[in-house]
Amino acid sequence: MIGMIIDLIKTGVGFFQKKEQSKQELVAQNSHEQNQITLEETRKGFTWRQGLGWVLTFIILWNYVIVPVLLLFGIVLPIVPLDEIWKVLIILIGGP
Incomplete structure (x- = not known):
């Protein structure tokens, strides 16, 4: 019984850690895309x-x-x- 509760807690914590990591990846991707747009505009003159x-x-x-x-x-x-x-x-x- 205690083992099941511990496994459930580990699964829940892992879920939230993955969700937080995906938010960070999304922010990094948006930042990279904005940098690419800025570079292209700079090249235009x-x-x-x-x-x-x-x-x-x-x-x-x-x-x-x-x-x-x-x-x-x-x-x-x-x-x-x-x-x-x-x-x-x-x-x-x-x-x-």
């Missing part, structure tokens, strides 16, 4: 991700460098709201 990165970089440069420098000379320019810009930039560079 200029892509939409690079273009978006340059545009977002210019917007941040505008707010933190260009506007303050021109303000020193008395030229007042509008500031771009950065709430959505930061979210898109973080997603672009691989954040959550």
Whole structure:
């Protein structure tokens, strides 16, 4: 009777370990596929991700460098709201 209970527990633990291992394999496979897509886009040359990165970089440069420098000379320019810009930039560079 005790042997059957021990075998049942071993089977249950083994089942959950295999399930966890398959989740890790799936995450690794998805990561590998995403890396392959990124490599292919890099080989193409200029892509939409690079273009978006340059545009977002210019917007941040505008707010933190260009506007303050021109303000020193008395030229007042509008500031771009950065709430959505930061979210898109973080997603672009691989954040959550």
